Amino acid sequence: MKTVELKGKLRETVGKSNSKLLRRADQIPCVLYGNGENVHFHTHENSFKEIVYTPNAYLVKIDVEGKTYDAVLRDIQYHPVTDKIIHVDFFQVHEKEPVWMRVPVVMTGNAIGVLNGGRLVQKMRKVRVKGLPSVLPDELTIDISKLAIGKSIKIADLNIEGLEFLEPANAVVVLVKTARAVVLAEDEEGEEGEEGEEGAEAPAEGGEAPKEEAAE
Known part of the structure; x- marks a missing residue:
């Protein structure tokens, strides 16, 4: 380090x-x-x-x-x-006594899930590790190139000689989410927009149409 x-x-x-x-x-x-x-x-x-x-x-x-x-x-x-x-x-x-530190997480490679339309989500920017000062890394490098849509890399998947990981074994470090939810959200917004356009003609016969709330 x-x-x-x-x-x-x-x-x-x-x-x-x-x-x-x-x-x-x-x-x-x-x-x-x-x-x-x-x-x-x-x-x-x-x-x-x-x-x-x-x-x-x-x-x-x-x-x-x-x-x-x-x-x-x-x-x-x-x-x-x-x-x-x-x-x-x-x-x-001390040289011969283990110590814990928070080490930054660095990802390498292009996740196959992202290439297939997924979205990469990094849950942990730093990870607590424990080891002798001589083996503590400057950073924790994780290869994400084989990470597919719906898959994740957890603490339990990491194994570095001389290091003990202090985070929960099931804690997610990085994952690739499906983009389907994003597409559905965009479709719903489009449908709401079309309904608004049709409703805009109603005031011609009397009565003001209620104003839509601005999207957050």
């Missing part, structure tokens, strides 16, 4: 007042846990552009005043109004 680096400084004090002061200076309060004693530090908000605002998953190498830690992003708190990051939690990882 790819690694990004992040530098921070130890917090002299913790608490709401100190956190507010840090945020006014564009610094984000952070905590690293998972190895007994928690490490409280802060870093500039721009440090999270590559980590947070991306569909990718990364291991994070954190440098806090010369001491380095390998970690994964665990939780992000956002301001309810501005949507700015106000706090970040990291979990320290």
